[in-house]
Amino acid sequence: MSEQETKSGFIAIVGRPNVGKSTLLNQLLGQKVSITSKKAQTTRHRILGIDTDGAYQTVYVDTPGLHMEEKRAINRLMNRAASSSIGDVDMVIFVVEGTHWTDDDEMVLNKLRRAKRPVILVINKIDQFKDKSILLPHIQELTSKFEFEQIIPLTARSSEQMPALKKAVRDYLTPGMHYFSEDSVTDRSVRFMAAEIIREKLIRYTGEELPYSTTVEIEKFQDQPSGVTLIHGLILVEREGQKRMVIGNKGSKLKTIGQDARRDIEKLIDNQVNLQLWVKVKSGWADDERALRSLGYGEE
Numbered sequence: 001m002s003e004q005e006t007k008s009g010f011i012a013i014v015g016r017p018n019v020g021k022s023t024l025l026n027q028l029l030g031q032k033v034s035i036t037s038k039k040a041q042t043t044r045h046r047i048l049g050i051d052t053d054g055a056y057q058t059v060y061v062d063t064p065g066l067h068m069e070e071k072r073a074i075n076r077l078m079n080r081a082a083s084s085s086i087g088d089v090d091m092v093i094f095v096v097e098g099t100h101w102t103d104d105d106e107m108v109l110n111k112l113r114r115a116k117r118p119v120i121l122v123i124n125k126i127d128q129f130k131d132k133s134i135l136l137p138h139i140q141e142l143t144s145k146f147e148f149e150q151i152i153p154l155t156a157r158s159s160e161q162m163p164a165l166k167k168a169v170r171d172y173l174t175p176g177m178h179y180f181s182e183d184s185v186t187d188r189s190v191r192f193m194a195a196e197i198i199r200e201k202l203i204r205y206t207g208e209e210l211p212y213s214t215t216v217e218i219e220k221f222q223d224q225p226s227g228v229t230l231i232h233g234l235i236l237v238e239r240e241g242q243k244r245m246v247i248g249n250k251g252s253k254l255k256t257i258g259q260d261a262r263r264d265i266e267k268l269i270d271n272q273v274n275l276q277l278w279v280k281v282k283s284g285w286a287d288d289e290r291a292l293r294s295l296g297y298g299e300e
């Protein structure tokens with residue numbers, strides 16, 4: 001296909017934490033590239049999700065949730081990664097949740113006003129409303145706040161509305177080459193994805209305080225002569241107590257985390273995996289910008 005015939009563009013998915021940005025990206029792509037959870041601030045890195053359909057290539061940029069509290073170094077870096085995406089893209093999908101409008105939503109909207117990019121507003125989680133007419137006054141109010149290109153209420157957990165959203169986004173792609181090969185779904189390596197899958201399970205199976213203080217490093221990712229892929233994952237926590245929490249009674253929790261993660265990684269790489277996990281205490285890492293950079297945060 002010649003360059004004249006193809007169209008492409010970068011679309012940022014932004015919003016405050018926990019509104020469903022990663023769920024939306026996975027649904028748009030029809031497969032999981034970004035981890036999700038009930039807890040806010042699951043997404044820490046900027047992740048590209050690539051959707052190629054014939055002549056069109058849409059590159060979605062999933063960003064960490066934008067929020068006002070910037071006390072810890074990790075939160076500052078996450079905010080920076082999200083903010084810097086907005087200025088670079090062809091258009092923005094701004095995700096909000098139901099009829100809640102918070103100060104963080106307002107803060108994101110202010111950033112969008114300054115970025116001067118076309119914005120489609122997605123009102124997510126409308127499955128939570130039996131009576132959808134409740135949304136109408138809210139939509140009216142949002143219309144008065146900003147000149148959105150379109151407002152699309154949807155349920156990111158379902159694929160139903162995705163064709164409509166994809167079609168809306170296509171209008172903002174511009175003539176030019178495709179940035180990625182037709183079969184790419186993300187710019188991230190399988191190593192990175194494996195670490196993210198382990199982190200997703202950690203968040204799922206541990207208490208409230210852990211998401212902010214755990215990170216995962218893949219120390220080994222090696223195909224064995226037997227055909228099995230051997231993966232060593234190192235889980236870093238901040239305190240001894242957290243280490244105990246992750247390991248669980250006689251190692252039961254770490255075992256569940258490992259089994260669940262292994263199954264997902266096997267699906268991802270389409271191969272049998274031997275996953276071995278270790279937990280180590282590295283205190284203060286979430287507060288130390290230099291340590292975070294050495295783990296790959298804030299470099300996007």
Ligand SMILES: Nc1nc2c(ncn2[C@@H]2O[C@H](COP(=O)(O)OP(=O)(O)OP(=O)(O)O)[C@@H](O)[C@H]2O)c(=O)[nH]1
Binds near residue numbers: 017
């Ligand atoms: N009921 C309902 N829940 C949803 C929907 N979309 C997402 N969720 C849930 O909302 C929670 C947050 O979803 P994520 O996709 O992780 O949200 P995020 O905006 O990427 O979150 P951060 O990583 O904190 O920025 C998860 O528990 C999702 O299952 C939806 O359409 N309906």
